[in-house]
Amino acid sequence: xxxxxxxxxxxxxxxxxxxxxxxxxxxxxxxxxxxxxxxxxxxxxxxxxxxxxxxxxxxxxxxxxxxxxxxxxxxxxxxxxxxxxxxxxxxxxxxxxxxxxxxxxxxxxxxxxxxxxxxxxxxxxxxxxxxxxxxxxxxxxxxxxxxxxxxxxxxxxxxxxxxxxxxxxxxxxx
Numbered sequence: 001x002x003x004x005x006x007x008x009x010x011x012x013x014x015x016x017x018x019x020x021x022x023x024x025x026x027x028x029x030x031x032x033x034x035x036x037x038x039x040x041x042x043x044x045x046x047x048x049x050x051x052x053x054x055x056x057x058x059x060x061x062x063x064x065x066x067x068x069x070x071x072x073x074x075x076x077x078x079x080x081x082x083x084x085x086x087x088x089x090x091x092x093x094x095x096x097x098x099x100x101x102x103x104x105x106x107x108x109x110x111x112x113x114x115x116x117x118x119x120x121x122x123x124x125x126x127x128x129x130x131x132x133x134x135x136x137x138x139x140x141x142x143x144x145x146x147x148x149x150x151x152x153x154x155x156x157x158x159x160x161x162x163x164x165x166x167x168x169x170x171x172x173x174x
Contacts, residue, residue: 026142027091027093027138027139027142028089028144029086029143029144029145029148030081030086030087030088030089031088031089031091031093031094032139032142032143032148032152033077033080033081033086033088033089033148034088034089034090034091034094035091035093035094035097035134035139036073036077036135036139036152036155037074037077037078037088037094038094038097038098039097039131039134040070040071040073040074040077041070041074041098041101042097042098042100042101042127043066043070043101043124043127043128043131044066044067044070044071044074045101045105046066046101046104046105046108046120046123046124046127047062047063047064047066047067047070048063048067049105049108049109049120050062050063050116050117050120051063051064051067053108053109053111053112053116053120054116054117054120055113056114056117056173058169058172058173059117059120059121059169059173062121062124062165062166062169063120065162065165066124066162069158069162073151073154073155073158076151077151080147080148080151083147084145084147084148086145104123107119108120108123114173114174117173118170118173118174121166121169121170121173122170124162124166124169124170125163125166125167125170128159128160128162128163128166129163131159132156132159132160132163135152135155135156135159136156139152140152140153140156
């Protein structure tokens with residue numbers, strides 16, 4: 001988990017307005033769309049892993065919420081891309097997010113019971129914080145298309161709720 005947090009912190013730095021990545025290369029709307037979509041896919045995969053591994057009803061309910069909400073936002077993003085005739089563009093940031101997600105799921109796979117539940121919930125706090133920071137500081141401000149910007153803003157509201165829910169869940173687990 002420490003490695004994921006370090007990688008996540010690095011991703012936050014990439015997203016934060018003052019980072020070299022953000023300054024040297026402005027993200028395009030297709031890249032922003034792919035980053036946001038990838039972040040959702042990563043969280044859906046983590047939630048599906050939790051649904052398979054947990055027997056805790058609170059963790060299960062949280063994971064179900066993550067699958068439902070992130071799938072909904074991703075479906076809306078794909079519909080918007082289709083409407084606008086835009087193809088989401090893979091990029092170094094979206095590749096890094098996907099890789100980090102795979103690494104974290106591999107680490108969580110070795111855990112079970114209460115240890116899994118706690119690690120999953122704590123990761124969800126950190127992950128949502130990273131995504132929310134990226135949305136606020138980089139993705140939303142750099143989005144050119146008003147419909148994309150609006151979708152990202154709606155996602156941010158939902159994902160801030162996820163972060164708070166994850167904090168409450170993590171604090172309740174031993």
